[in-house]
Amino acid sequence: MIEIELPDGSKLTFEKETSVKEIAGRIAKSLEKNAIGALFDGELIDIHTPITKSGKIRIITQKDSESLEILRHSAAHILAKAVKRLYGREKVKLGIGPATEEGFYYDFDLPVSISEEDLPEIEKEMENIVKAKEFFRREEITREKAKELFKDDPYKLELLESIPEDETVTIYWLGEDFFDLCRGPHVEHSGMVKAFKLLSVAGAYWRGDSRNKMLQRVYGTAFWKKKELDEYLTRLEEAKKRDHRVLGKQLDLFSIYEEAGPGLVFWHPNGAIIRREIEEWVEKEHERRGYQRIYTPHIMKADLWKISGHYDFYKENMFFVPVVEHDEEERLGNEEVPLTCEEIEKAHWYAVKPMNCPGHILIYKSQVRSYRDLPIRFFEFGTVHRYEKSGSLHGLLRVRGFTQDDGHIFCRPDQLKEEIQGVLDYVMELLTTFKLDYVMNIGTKPEKYIGTDEAWDHATEALIDALKERGFEYNIVEGDGAFYGPKIDIAVLDAIGRKWDGPTIQVDFNLPERFDLTYVDKDGQKKRPVMVHRAIMGSIERFIGLLIEHYAGLFPTWLAPTQVVVIPVSDRYLDYADEVYARLKEAKIRVRLDDESGKVGYKIRKAELMKIPYMLIVGEKEQQSGTVSVRSKREGNLGAMEISVFLDKILNEIKEKL
RNA sequence: GCUGGCGUGGCUCAGGUGGUAGAGCGGGUGACUCGUAAUCACCAGGUCGGGGGUUCAAGUCCCCCCGCCAGCACCA
Structure with missing residues (x-):
């Protein structure tokens, strides 16, 4: 006897195994017709999946957002089948093909490369499958049979290996000549996938690991109605017009020059006005909130970065400057000669700062600090340079030289929560002033970390409590903290919905240790202060880039270059x-x-x-x-x-x- | 960094199958003295991202490098 509880609390009973279709039919004929799938005990299933145990159910129709996930996942399978047909069943090895927030994709490994010009042809083949109204059929199989079925699909075999022992292995057929290892769910038949479009192709590492082979990923999206698809595509077009790189040129705000170096920003007079207005506001706000303004140098000895640990953990991303004693005689009129090995060996090395913390720490250390002095809050518009990988550069949003509204708080452990709240309040003031959409994430202890578990717990708790007390929604991203401490990252969305980290609050157990920071406590003992790295905007470049897209170039009057x-x-x-x-x-x-x-x-x-x-x-x-x-x-x-x-x-x- | 695509005057873009580059906007000059998203005329701007190669001849084909775009990876 199976008991199924509906969202309104009422219950239906069945003698033996049942399905969403049957349950829906009991409720109403129309629901039976409209049911796309269901959420059964929190799990998305399709209308034919056998239900063998009691549980809570919510039937999903086109009106529910979950139905899109089912539709798109099905579209991904249709895509895979089409690609197999066009490029050869044997030659195409399938990766994975899930639904995403905005659509779906499928990863393929095949000998030829697919280009965007090939997409219409693939779409056409997909159309054929749609017209044929082929059924998606779920089948539970044994592992042995699965291994046999996928013996020529190395990626599927690998996936098979990672399915937990106690989980049922299922495949989904699409018509009689295509099946895929998949836990579903899917729509009833391919004819339901009417409004879809392939959007782009790009490389993607198998299992998201850059040590693995790169597969070809085809992106697409699907909706229930053609109209919704068209609206989505127009929205995408509109969003592209808000691109800060386009508007930056049109409004004469900034530029980046190939001859000067990628990721290095030049602010034109118009852009500089916007930047100045924001900086002035942010600076006053810092003063109001008890921060002391400081300045630190752009380059510092490499040895300092060894103490801080950046040299070990971050040197791939740092710019270094050798200071060489030139033999002037020898080099006279011959400046083009590169440095010799000996010169490089003898050079004194400086590093261009990728972060401002060591500078702030030196100032903290410049005198003996009493518990009465804490918290000490230092603030600087710190211009840093990081050698970011070429492929990650993106207009103002990811650059190699940028200025942070950077601050470091040195406090006693008992002050930590209050300090974090102070920063949060400030961040909220910023986000509401500019009316930005954001997502908050807490990053917890990663696999490799330093500091005691006790300290981690204390700090993580302080972050969560601070957020809770302020009533913020947040996600916990396990293991996403820095190796030196937990953090809150706040991501702001760009025009097409990509997330970019802006404001950040990071607790640090590492640097106070490495630099042997102390304060003299009430009892006369030297104690270790806690350090908080925090940036309100994050990078000014990124922040303004996001603002340009947010306002679509039409700045509020106080920021408008010409008012x-x-x-x-x-x-x-x-x-x-x-x-x-x-x-x-x-x-x-x-x-x-x-x-x-x-x-x-x-x-x-x-x-x-x-x-x-x-x-x-x-x-x-x-x-x-x-x-x-x-x-x-x-x-x-x-x-x-x-x-x-x-x-x-x-x-x-x-x-x-x- | 990886996969794919792209790189033509300040900007946006045309330039089948190879034979030494076009337009609009912008800029300059002159005329017009004008009411809520583009007045007209004339002129000056490029050797086609950089380097090498194939060829009688390359913007157009091949190779290397640089940069940009999408995605992936990275983003203590």
């Missing part, structure tokens, strides 16, 4: 336009006068393209009445108003950071 442009209707009104310009300039508004010849429409177009918040049109009428006609980038034409009225409006907007 107002005055547009005279013709040269005749230049004098009056000048007067208006001067009034605004006087009020410290970033204003420009468009005194070039040309029609009003053209000048407005230029201002619109540069996404300038306000355009003030002045001509005969305005001159007569001492007003300006205001056109807002956001709200359109606002009509004429007194200059002072406009000034109040915009000054308030700037003050409120709207």
Whole structure:
């Protein structure tokens, strides 16, 4: 006897094994027809999976988001079958093909490489499978049979090995000539996968390990309705227009030069204004929150980085500078000669700082610290350089030289939680000021770590408590902490939904130890302070990159490089336009006068393209009445108003950071 | 770093099967004196990412390097 509990608490009983289809049929005929699968005791199953034990069930229809996962997973199988057909059943070795948040993919190992031009052909073959309405059929098999079936599929065999002994092995058929090792679930038949599209191809390491072979991954997405697919594709197109690399060029914000080096950012005047505004705000905020501003050098002796441990753990990512005693005579007129081995050996090595912590620590150590002094909070706009792998560079979001709003807190263990909360509050102030979407993750103790378990527990608890008390949602990512301590990372999303770490709070047991940091406690004993690394924005470059995408280039007025442009209707009104310009300039508004010849429409177009918040049109009428006609980038034409009225409006907007 | 794709004037992009480069925007000059996303005309800009090779001849074919894009890996 099997008892099935429905979400409303009611129960259905069955004599023997049943299925989602049967259960749905008991509830309503329409549900039987619409059921895509179900969540049974938390596990996603399809409508034909035999249910042999009692449990709680929630039937899934197209309305439930889980149904998309089932649909996309099925689309992945259709893709695999199509690729096998086109490229040869024997030649194509299958990797894995799961559904993802936005779609699905399948990894293939095959002798020829698939390019994007091949995608339409594959789609066509998929269409054929869809039209044929082939059924997905689940089959439970023994391990021995599985090994036999997949004897020519090395990747599947490997997967088979990793299925726990007590788990049932299942394969899914799609039609009569294709099967795949898979735990499901799937839709009933391929005809249900009507709205799909293949999007891209890229390499992906087998099992996500760079020591393994790289397979070819085909990405695609699928929806229940063609309309939803189209909407998704348009959304993707729109998102691409928000790309900070595109907008950075259009709005003349920053650039990166091949001849200067990849990942090294040049801030143009417009971008520099945005950066300065943010820096000034962040700096004041730090002062308000009890941080002391410091400055530290860009290069420091390599030996210092040996003490800190960076040399051992991070040198792959560091830039080094050899200081060589040149033999001037020999090198005269011959600067091109590279360093000789002897010179390199004799050189004194400096390292360009990849982080600011050692510098801050030296300042902490510059005097004896009392427990009364703690917490000590140092802050610096620290410009660091890291040799990031070439393939990971990405506009402003991943660079080789960047500036952190970096701070280090030195405190007593009993102050840790409060300090973390202080940082969290600050981070929230930032995120709400810019209205950014984010995800919070706690990284816990990794496999390789230093420090006592006790200290780890204390610190991890402090992080979790701090988050709980502030009522934040967070994920715990086991083992994602730094080797020196647990951390909270806050990821901000870019235009197309990729996550980038921004704000971070990291507890550190390592550096206080390595640098032998102490404070004198109440009892006169020397004790070890706890150190917290924290950045509010993270990297300013990344932060602004994300802001550009977030605002789609239309910055709030306080950040806009040009806040107002005055547009005279013709040269005749230049004098009056000048007067208006001067009034605004006087009020410290970033204003420009468009005194070039040309029609009003053209000048407005230029201002619109540069996404300038306000355009003030002045001509005969305005001159007569001492007003300006205001056109807002956001709200359109606002009509004429007194200059002072406009000034109040915009000054308030700037003050409120709207 | 890896797989695949791409790299033409400041920007965006055209340049079948190899025969020494085109457009629009932008820039400069002149005319127009103009009311809410592009006034007209003329002019100046490139040797085609860099290097090597094949060829009578390469932007166009081959090789190496650099850079960019997507994804993967990395991101204490």
